[in-house]
Amino acid sequence: MEENGDRTFWEYLTYVSENHSPLDFVLIWDHIDRFLWGTVLTLEITFLALLLGGMLSIPLAIARAYKHPWLNSPIWCFTYFFRGTPLLVQTYLIYYGLAQFDAVRESFLWDPILSSAWWCALIAFTLNTAAYTTEFLRGSIETTPQGEIEAARACGMSPGIAMRRIILPNAFRRALPAYSNEVIFMLHSSVVLSTITLQDILGAGRWLNGRYYLAYEGFITAMVFYMILVFLISRGFKWWEKHWLAHLRQREAEPESGSGKVAV
Amino acid sequence: MNLKTTGLALAALAMMSFGAHAEPLRVGVEGAYPPFSWKEADGTLKGFDIDFAHEVCKRLDRECVLVEQEWDGMIPALLAKKFDTIIASMSITEERQKKVDFTVPYYNTPAGIVARENPGFEATAEGLAGKRLGVQRATTHQCAAEKLFPDAELVLYASQEEVWQDLAAGRLDAQLSDSLQGLEGFLNVDMGKGFAFLGDTFNDEECHGSGAGFAVRKGEEDLRDALSDTIKAIREDGTYKQINDKYFEIDVYGS
Structure with missing residues (x-):
């Protein structure tokens, strides 16, 4: 009896959803697993690219900031190219472009790496984010207050140690707000994945639209997923900034007496 | 300047109301599916579907406006009235018939x-x-x-x-x-x-359904029937064979 009533209610819901609701939410719910898998892929490639690109950008940014005699101009060319062209074109160039050459297809790189859409996307995304991160990290390093560097010297730090202990950590801190933009920007750009056959969040939406000849359901669901992710990321950065940039904040209240804090 | 645009608009309006035939037929086509439809380097559309579209417009005495549309947005674009019919090798299937109406098939290949x-x-x-x-x-x-x-x-x-x-x-x-x-x-x-x-x-x-037809929005029976009649006429008077033989060695009409 109970079960029967339950099923009728679900059937009724399905009926309403199919025929009267502006969005067929029951159909979306039936395929929500595809969106969840899409989320895994989107996050996987976005964050792997950010991690690899971020690591790559540190030496590049240092070389740029100190105008390394040989490396400065090649790195400038690299960042100019990757910041000056759309990520979609870069991805196409690596995925469809390279596959045109027999030499590439016969090389040892083809089978495990360049034949796979996943790897092509990771390469394109990594180089792209490396280029952006290099430039704002360079700016951040260049604007290190001279006093901090002098203080490091006075303490007897070698240039290498000063870089590791003083300049880079402070440059990271100052670059953090700009970096949160880069992360969100990368997440948005990751929709490029669906154009090279990968089933990311948008890919799942396009699958749904394609399979059932719909106009909105897949896209709106994808949009909601991206919005949630961006919300979580910006929240995460807020917390991180609060944590890392605490020393730059205006103090909100007088410290309690005896708290041991010393005003600087 | 202002006068000129007004004049142009008036002229266009006059042409629309006094013109010999009805407003143009906007046809959704794909352009990435040779030999049924493809795009030449200069941007012109060619292929079996395109020839068919032109022939149909001619017989309906309406000007053809070909609207290119990516495949996966084809039916949504029809429903959003970006064009009036789809002539793009679209198979007639039950799933699609929930959203749109189809004419009789104009070809059927496995x-x-x-x-x-x-x-x-x-x-x-x-x-x-x-x-x-x-x-x-x-x-x-x-x-x-x-x-x-x-x-x-x-x-x-x-x-x-x-x-x-x-x-x-x-x-x-x-x-x-x-x-x-x-x-x-x-x-x-x-x-x-x-x-x-x-x-x-x-x-x-x-x-796969029962062959490819032209799709129209539901409730536009007049257009659908006119298109169906045209397809039959094209088949019967031998024009079909002319278009067919330009592209294929076999008759694609099917049984």
Whole structure:
């Protein structure tokens, strides 16, 4: 009896959803697993690219900031190219472009790496984010207050140690707000994945639209997923900034007496 | 300036109301599906579907406006009134008939799987299990691939041309598409060297439906019937054969 009533209610819901609701939410719910898998892929490639690109950008940014005699101009060319062209074109160039050459297809790189859409996307995304991160990290390093560097010297730090202990950590801190933009920007750009056959969040939406000849359901669901992710990321950065940039904040209240804090 | 635009608008208005025939027929076409439709380097559209569209417009005494549309947005664009009918090799299926109406079929060709010659697997559910099978998104072949080869790794593309590119590049083990399009668009051109049909061509009634028709919005029976009558007339008076023979060695009308 109970079960029967339950099923009728679900059937009724399905009926309403199919025929009267502006969005067929029951159909979306039936395929929500595809969106969840899409989320895994989107996050996987976005964050792997950010991690690899971020690591790559540190030496590049240092070389740029100190105008390394040989490396400065090649790195400038690299960042100019990757910041000056759309990520979609870069991805196409690596995925469809390279596959045109027999030499590439016969090389040892083809089978495990360049034949796979996943790897092509990771390469394109990594180089792209490396280029952006290099430039704002360079700016951040260049604007290190001279006093901090002098203080490091006075303490007897070698240039290498000063870089590791003083300049880079402070440059990271100052670059953090700009970096949160880069992360969100990368997440948005990751929709490029669906154009090279990968089933990311948008890919799942396009699958749904394609399979059932719909106009909105897949896209709106994808949009909601991206919005949630961006919300979580910006929240995460807020917390991180609060944590890392605490020393730059205006103090909100007088410290309690005896708290041991010393005003600087 | 202002006067001039007003004048132009008035002239256009006059042409619309006093013109000999009704407003233009806006036809949704794809342009990435040779030999049914493709785009020349100079941007003009060519192919079986395009010729058919022009012939239909001529007979209905309406000017043809071809509107290019990516495949996976074709039906949504029709529903959003971006054009009045779809002439783009769209198969008549039950699933699509929930959204749009179709004319009588204007051609009917079976589906086929294309792979490298002697690939070492067969065109069965077991043979294709774990294989990378390419199909164009939102086609009847996506439906058929999911139904008949559930264990294959399905790889979805926005256009059939991208499927061929990746098949030729070796990123796919096989692909499923219209057999005639496969023959003319891939196997008979340079890119398709070393490839062949795998197994027989086939037709899955549920997924592939009963041939390709023109789609119109539901409730536009007048347009649908006029288009259906035109298709029949084109078939009967021999014009069909002329268009057909430009592109194919066999009669694609089917039975």
